[in-house]
Amino acid sequence: MDAARLLPVAGALLFALPLIWRDTGTATGGLYVFGAWGALILAAFVLSRRLIAPAERDDNEDAQGKDR
């Protein structure tokens, strides 16, 4: 959960990084931005799986409880 809270901060830092660059081309900069973007999406994907896994387990247990 703490990771989920930190992820947007990490994203903001990643996207702020190009600000301090000098003498870079749009192509390289673009590749960096989209690369960072992709990494962020991947991290969010992994995290979201982990975050909802406990909730889903609870739900399943609830359903089983009702069946019983």
Added chain:
Amino acid sequence: MLSFNLLLAVCLSYVAFLFLVAFAAEKRAARGQVLWLRSPLVYTLALSIYCTGWTFFGAVGYAARSGLEFVTIYLGPTIVLVGWWTILRKLVRIGRTQRITSIADLISSRYVKSPMLGVFVTLLAVVAIMPYIALQLQSVTLGFKVFSPGASATPAGNLEPTAVWVAAGLALFTIIFGTRNLDVNERHHGVVMAIAVEAVVKLLALVAVGLFVVFGIAGGLGSTIEVIEASAIAEWRLESDRWVVLTFLAAAAFLCLPRMFHVLVVENSNERHLATASWAFPLYLFLISVFVVPIAVVGLAIMPEGSNPDIFVLTVPLAHDREGLALLSFLGGFSAATSMVIVASIALSTMVSNHVVMPIWLKLRREPGADPGDVRNVVLMSRRLTIVALLALGFAYYHFSGGGAALAAMGIVSFAGISQLLPALVGGLFWRGATRIGAATGLTLGFLIWLYSLFLPSLGAGLVFGESTFNEGPFGIALLRPQALFGIDGMDPIVHAVFWSMLLNTTGFVLGSLLSFPSPVERLQGASFVNVYRYSEAAPGWGANLAEAEDLLVMAQRILGNAEAQQLFERAAQAQGKRSYLPDVTPAFLEKLERRLAGSVGTATAHAMIGQLTGGATVSVQDLMNVADEAAQIMEYSSQLEAKSVELAHTARQLREANEKLTELSIQKDAFLSQISHELRTPMTSIRSFSEILMAGGAMSPDERMRYTRIIHDETRRLTRLLDDLLDLSVLENGQVSLNLLPTRIEDVLERALAATDNLGIDSRLRVRRERGAEAIELVTDPDRLAQVFINVITNAQKYCDAEAPKLRIRVRTGAEVVTVDFMDNGSGVPKDKQSLIFEKFARATDPGRAGGAGLGLAICREIMDKLGGSISYLPGQGGGAFRLVLPSRRAAAA
């Protein structure tokens, strides 16, 4: 070249297809098959209404003008979604527990259903959205222009007729789409489904164009990068202030835009969909923007100088005679624009109808003579009118801004305006101390500065502000120049406006909150928002602005009971001519229901409950006080009832005892009558027979005559004694006795009584033991009457004590307030079952013949002791018959 008519036909059939999709989705939803419609995929795709005509057409134009800066618009939302756990999850949870219908509803709910705040937020949203709708009109109009005959020759001014048609068409389309039915939760399955389809279309179209550009024109990835390096935007010229501000603006707008809020919160059916959207929507944004730069650079390279980069996605395929691709691309842009207009209009019209029209209408309705009408019709009509008005406003902005501005620039004006809601929104979610005053102050300041420094200047010089205002400030006040407030010059206009508006907005919000004092209800509401996870397990609150008959029924059932509530609703439905069990929620019905509920829970409570459900009224502290008062009254009343019922039970018990006593007395009276006639009859019989013998004369000895005469005499005496006793008793019972109270020594009275009993000449084997030391007590009483009681008790002992050597012990004790005199013999005593009867008239413990008394003695004793202020009682457990006489000793003290 594609003909304009063909294009129109394609558009219309596409719209018809969307209608079919929406219709099918609603059919499925009506049948309860919402599983697929409510999947995280559809939710994520629906979120893509963030990508409008601005994204589809404008992003390429933006990239062609300012390079990579365009991505900020997508990086902001990416950060928000990646951080869903912190803000979005809370927002969605609150939206569900409070039944929020729009962002205006959320803010006005957080700050205690403040109607003014709701109206203000609505107004702000409407004004802020104008450039945005204008943007869509412009993008679609530009698209049509590309395909219209003689495109290049047409000057921009002639676009306006097309724009009018586009606006009218979009209005009609939205009205048919979004206001066909009135769903209380403001959820629209059909619309969401259609938007999801449009999301797919626009993504496919843009990706198709992108692939064509990269692989078809540029010739692969590597050469694309070369083209970029060689292009006009190859230079890395990031303006760091704009980069940061725009990222922030996009993130803020993503949360605050009414249409985004609608899809994110109102249409959300499951919090877990957020988890999917947290990576899937950034991925969508990634895909949609990844080809933007290639398209822009290729467009810049191959299109003639001065052509509009906003329509490169159309003109580049057309330049290569790819008409099919251009058509798909046009449909993508059309999808992007229409879906934005539809959802934005639905969200805004909901806000307008719930926060502006309904309150006014409800107020007017209260006026006497006003037609009650139907809430639904008013709501639907107001929403339709709002949609038309919104598109008209959008067109007006388009008209006044000249239709020549870059698409992205128009969108950013909107973003900056709607972002003014952010401090009140986020503050309301995370800060309990945020108050209505603070929110209103911040919003007002932010809105005014945005209007002054960004919105009005965006209309261009000459319309509201003249050139001189820009250059020298209004009335020559340099400090108030719209794009250089407070003398700070040289900032980018956007950065300048966002900086000042957000700074003053936040400052006003914080200071206003700190300096004002929240009302109790506001504190409660603040807590329920900030701590939503703690409270959300409880029953959902009623925040819907239109009460659903079902909600009302659920509430009424809790109060009135199931059968009665259902009957009430059914009858109301019949009265309205409906066949179902649920009536329409008309004011008349609400009034009726409120009256009915008031009968059960009190007026204030009923009013507050209905008010909560209908959203027409605010639960004020006054309402809560009334509720508390009513509750207190009810509690007092019930405690009174309880006391009364205890009293009643007590009285009933007394009555029952009295009744038992009366029955007993009646039996006693009968027994008394038969007893007395028997007692009188026996001596009379013997007197009569012996006197008859004497009258007959005949031969009899003087001894015999003497004996007979004595019998007659004895019997007469017995009769006299009996009658004396009866008289005595009757006098005593009627209270006509006069007591002769004198200071008396118990010892003297006992002496007299014992002397008298000795003289009676009955069997005096009885030996009396006394405690003379204790008997020397003086008290004020009637000595003759007391002696009578003593004689009676002693005589009883003489008569009934069945011991071999009968003994009587007389014991006198002095207590604090009473003197007790106990008479205890050593006989067998009175059997337990008779102990309660011996003081009754004619009651005799043993068979009547033996004692020869009439059984009135102890009854007389009891009456006398009563009169003397004392009592006589049988004292069980003393090893024989025992009586206790209690006399008050206070009289002696008083004497």
